[in-house]
Amino acid sequence: MAWDYDVIIVGGGGAGLAAAIEAKRAGANCIILEADTKLGGATAQSGGVFYAAGTSVQRAAGIDDSAEDMFQYLMTLNHWSVKPDIFRILADESGPTLEWLIAEGTEFLPEQVTFGGIEAKPRAHPSHGAGTGIAETLINTAGALGIETALGTRVERLLLEDGQVIGVHAAGIDLRAPSVILTTGGFGNSPEMIARFFPTAARKGDWTWAVHRRAPYILGDGIRLGEQIDARIVGHDTGLLLPGSNAGGKALEPFLPPWLMLVNREGRRFIPETSSYTISGYALNEQTDEVAFAIFDERALVEASSDLSYLDPYGSGIEIPTWEEPMLRERVAKGEIQSADTLDLLCARIGIDPKGLAETVRTYNEDCALGVDSHYFQKLGKRYPVSTAPFYAAEIRAAVIAVTGAGLDINRDCAVLDSHGRPVPGLYAAGEVLGVLMGKRYGGGGMSIGPAIVLGRRAGIHATLAARSAAQTA
């Protein structure tokens, strides 16, 4: 058969660019087909945090860490319910892949390495220039290697012959290649896909939105293309949901101010308020009606709201709305934040148990006076008792889709598996299009870009090897 390319890469975000770079370096004649008018995908819009263990950047920061510790952490956090072989690769290759990115030109500063989730040693590596920085590094390398790209080219279907993928159909033409790599990202911009594969998010109705909104083709195309060849779709309902207050417009606010008291419908605190998003969204969804309320008083509104230190721990520069006084007053005036002169009245307005809240406030205020957290035993920053009327309550729901979890299943070579668990000849995948990267808990900030680039590189190499052996047998 006459091939147009050795490897066709569908989607030019982080995973696709990394796949193309490795394919090209391994000698493949390859092309990236990208639906958007620019490369980068969600990767370029992201915070650019990369989760990795045992890196030179950690060592420079005095952090002694290992791939083994990362593997044990991720597996334990996920109750060992994720694929161990894939997570072993993610852990083992995280450090070498970060070093590879550094060699390609991305900068990671030791002083910025921080906790991404609830790991014992900091593993989140914020990159200089955030997601744009990583995307630009990859785009520049791809350009220097002379990798062909076709922008504005949305792949509509796979070409099949005798159960093998032999190319794609896009922009009215067939392109043939013995290896095709799907790196089309997640499905955060598709309400239909969210309803099918992320029902916990879909249940939030108008509250639900995805951080992918500036990457318009994050529509789940990879799942649709996979379904064409009976690919196994896994990771149902496992995406990461961030807390959101649905106020001030639909804005990204992954870190709520630490001076809020967070309670459920029973009026009880249910997590330390400063919890990482590895914990917070999941815990929120376990509460009655999957809702919580951020309670604060007039003094906190005036005095605490000027503290913005919680906003962007990764220094990503991503626009995040503040809970500063003018915005809070505006939201109160619009009725987005409820207010009342007594706590009982506030409870009646938001529909929570007044007795429960009164008891929680009593111990919370005692703790504030003593500077302790007798409930969760956390070290507290400055806290504010709930004591000065008027009192305020903002409704919080875990409705903001940060990463979609469902998608294609793969083996260690990144070959896509069919519904019987058999590799589909000629088809590979990497990145957020996969359903094997998320389990019961998100590992922490950086656990999407890291795996996308780790597996993107791997898919590029294995797709090239397969293309070579297809050429030899032709």
Ligand SMILES: Cc1cc2nc3c(=O)[nH]c(=O)nc-3n(C[C@H](O)[C@H](O)[C@H](O)COP(=O)(O)OP(=O)(O)OC[C@H]3O[C@@H](n4cnc5c(N)ncnc54)[C@H](O)[C@@H]3O)c2cc1C
């Ligand atoms: C605001 C924001 C902040 C984030 N912050 C972080 C962070 O700090 N750390 C982290 O680990 N994760 C973060 N994430 C998540 C992370 O960015 C993504 O999970 C990851 O970058 C996905 O990479 P990818 O290559 O799989 O997909 P993408 O980078 O999204 O690339 C997919 C590409 O495929 C293209 N495409 C789709 N369908 C087709 C088709 N049919 N034909 C051709 N092309 C197609 C898309 O246009 C897109 O360019 C963030 C995400 C966002 C949006």
